[in-house]
Amino acid sequence: MKDLTASDDVLRHVKGTLITDKGSISGEAFERRAGEDAPSYDHKQSLGTTVEEQVAELRRAFRKKLSSTHRFAELNVGEVVQALLADRKLGTRFVLDGLPEEQGPDGTKYVAQPSHTLHWGMPEFGTDESRLAGEVIASQVRALFLAKEPAKEPE
Amino acid sequence: MSARTSNLRLVDNTGRDFPSTAATQIERNVWMVEPSGATGPTGASNQAGSTLGMSVGNYHYAPWESGGGIWAGLGTFNPYSSLISFYGQGDPMPSGRTVYLDPLQRSQVLDRLQALAVEASEDESPFNSVSRDQLLNFLDLHAVRTPSLFLLSSGNLQALWEREGGLRFSVEFLGGDEVRFVALGRSTAHGHVRGVGLTTPTGILGLALGFDMRPLVAIE
Numbered sequence: 001m002k003d004l005t006a007s008d009d010v011l012r013h014v015k016g017t018l019i020t021d022k023g024s025i026s027g028e029a030f031e032r033r034a035g036e037d038a039p040s041y042d043h044k045q046s047l048g049t050t051v052e053e054q055v056a057e058l059r060r061a062f063r064k065k066l067s068s069t070h071r072f073a074e075l076n077v078g079e080v081v082q083a084l085l086a087d088r089k090l091g092t093r094f095v096l097d098g099l100p101e102e103q104g105p106d107g108t109k110y111v112a113q114p115s116h117t118l119h120w121g122m123p124e125f126g127t128d129e130s131r132l133a134g135e136v137i138a139s140q141v142r143a144l145f146l147a148k149e150p151a152k153e154p155e
Numbered sequence: 156m157s158a159r160t161s162n163l164r165l166v167d168n169t170g171r172d173f174p175s176t177a178a179t180q181i182e183r184n185v186w187m188v189e190p191s192g193a194t195g196p197t198g199a200s201n202q203a204g205s206t207l208g209m210s211v212g213n214y215h216y217a218p219w220e221s222g223g224g225i226w227a228g229l230g231t232f233n234p235y236s237s238l239i240s241f242y243g244q245g246d247p248m249p250s251g252r253t254v255y256l257d258p259l260q261r262s263q264v265l266d267r268l269q270a271l272a273v274e275a276s277e278d279e280s281p282f283n284s285v286s287r288d289q290l291l292n293f294l295d296l297h298a299v300r301t302p303s304l305f306l307l308s309s310g311n312l313q314a315l316w317e318r319e320g321g322l323r324f325s326v327e328f329l330g331g332d333e334v335r336f337v338a339l340g341r342s343t344a345h346g347h348v349r350g351v352g353l354t355t356p357t358g359i360l361g362l363a364l365g366f367d368m369r370p371l372v373a374i375e
Contacts, residue, residue: 016274017306020267024303026313027325027337033308069274087347128351131337139321139339 004094006078010041010117011058013147016069023144025073027134034125038118043096044074046115055145061113062147063104070147079140080119087136088129092121255298255374256291263301264294271306281310285330290314293328293356298374302326316363316372324368326359334359340366 004010018029032039042061047054058072077094084090099113123129256264268287275282290304290312302314307327315325321342327335333353340348354362363372 015278017271017278017280019305020303022303024315024317026305026307026315027323028305028307028313067274067277069270087349131335132339132349132351135323135325135337135339139317139323 002096004077004096008077009044010075010094011044011072012041014071014073019071025138027138030137031130031134032122032125038120041117041119042115043117061111063110066148068148072145072147073141074143075140080137083136083140088133094119256294260301267304275306283310283330286311286328289328289330299372300374318371324363324372336362338366340368
C-alpha cells in the first residue's frame with residue numbers, strides 16, 4: 001500500500017450510461033457507490049511506459065466486462081486532491097493497493113492488477129456532498145480512452 | 156384500428172407544417188426500435204389523460220381527431236416502456252404553453268434515451284420510465300440547449316449542461332414533482348459558487364439564472 005503523489009495519474013472506468021460519446025461525464029461516475037469503501041482507479045504509471053501500453057494492460061487486467069460505450073477517464077492525482085480540498089474542504093488520498101491474481105465468483109481467473117488504487121475520503125453515496133464532490137472530479141478529467149479495443153478494420 | 160399515417164401532420168414549435176421530406180425523416184428517426192415480435196399497449200394516454208388513436212405494438216398509429224385538431228404522435232418502443240411522448244397541433248397542454256423541443260433535438264434525445272435503455276437492459280440496471288417522462292416533459296416545455304443525458308444507478312435520468320472552465324449544471328429527474336440539481340458555478344476571489352438541492356422542473360431556469368448559468372442552460 002502506497003500513497004500516490006501529486007504527479008501521478010489514475011484511470012477510472014466509466015460505464016456508457018454515465019458518459020456520452022462526446023465525452024461529457026456525469027459526476028456520479030466518480031462518487032463512492034453504495035456499499036463501497038472507496039472508488040476504484042488504476043495507477044496509470046504502473047500499467048506501462050507508453051499510453052498505448054497502459055491502456056492495453058488495463059483492458060487485459062480489468063475485471064468487469066468492457067463494452068464499446070465504456071471509457072477510461074484519466075485524472076491527475078494532484079489536481080483532483082487539490083480541487084476537492086479547495087472546493088469542498090475535503091481531504092482525500094489515492095492509495096495504490098494492488099490486487100493479487102485470484103478466482104472470481106463465477107470461477108473466472110482474474111490476473112493480478114498491481115495498478116489497482118482506491119480513492120479514500122470520498123463522502124457517503126447519496127449525500128449532497130457526494131454529488132458535489134463527484135461533479136468537482138468530473139470537471140478535472142484530462143483525457144478519455146476507449147475501454148474496449150475497437151474492432152480492427154478488415155484489410 | 157387501421158394505420159392512417161398519410162394523414163399525419165407534423166408541426167414545428169410555431170405551429171407551421173414541416174415539409175413532407177422532413178416529416179418522413181422525422182418519422183424514420185423517431186420510430187427507432189422495433190424488436191421482432193414485440194408488442195406494446197394498444198392505445199396510449201397523453202398527459203391530460205386522453206386516449207390517443209395509436210396501436211403501438213403493431214407500429215400503427217393514426218391521428219386522433221377531436222376538437223383540438225389532429226395529433227402527430229412521436230415516440231419509441233423499448234423494453235421499458237411503450238411510448239415516450241407526443242406533440243403536435245392541438246396539444247392539450249395548458250393553453251399558452253409552447254412546445255420547444257424541435258425535431259432534430261428530439262431525435263437526438265430519443266436516440267440517447269434508447270441507447271441508455273439498451274445499456275440498462277444489458278447490465279440489468281434499473282431504468283425509471285417516470286423519470287424519463289418527466290425529463291421529456293421538461294425539454295418540451297422549456298427553451299433549453301440540448302443537454303448531455305445520463306442514466307444514474309438509481310434508474311433516474313440526469314441532464315447536464317457544462318462549459319469549459321468547470322461550469323456544470325446537472326438535474327436529476329426524480330419522477331415526481333421535484334428534481335435534484337447540482338450547480339458548479341463560477342469561482343471568485345471570495346470562493347466557489349456551488350449549489351445542490353431540490354426544486355421543481357419549472358424552477359430549473361430560475362435557479363440557473365441565480366447561479367449565473369442561465370446562458371449555459373437556456374436558449375435566449
